[in-house]
Amino acid sequence: MAQALARLGMNSEADPRNTHSVADTVAEAWPEAENGKDYYVSRNGVKYAGTHLLIDLWGASKLDDLKLVEDALRDSAIAGGATILHCHLHHFQPNGGISGVLVLAESHITIHSWPERGYAALDVFMCGDCDPYKAIPVLKAAFSPDFVTVSESKRGLVP
Secondary structure (H helix, E strand, C coil): CHHHHHHHHCCCCCCCCCCCHHHHHHHHHCCCCCCCCCCEEEEECCCCCCCEEEEEEEEECCCHHHHHHHHHHHHHHHCCCCCEEEEEEECCCCCEEEEEEEEEEEEEEEEEHHHHCCEEEEEEEECCCCCCHHHHHHHHHHHCCEEEEEEEEEEECCC
8 A cells, every 4th residue: 555655646654754743734734814814613612624514314305306406505505604606416317316516615515315215415514604504494495304314523623
């Protein structure tokens, strides 16, 4: 594996000359913006890039309706306060499942649907002041799931 990484210009060995801590690396990679505004989130003494939700819809309907899926993703982004940059969806045949991404200035929303099972897996990742939790009621209204599961991860957590 080390040889494969070396061919890619990567090194799996720790460099003994590297005296930087993780905190030093983070500070160098994410300095305060020149205008003094920091686009990271700071809540309850914790600083991180954004909130990433993994959302499973079970017993959902209309998961093969391309226009409805696009509208639901766009509406959920707007509800969360995000800026939409681009949408790309692929409609599989013959089962009608849809996979796609809504690219946001503040990250992304993705969907993978299995209409034959009434199931959809969504990622809602939003940085800064956006609130991905506001996307959930929009998704529930669009797909009428029997139940929803949600897990949260804080991405880019500053040590």
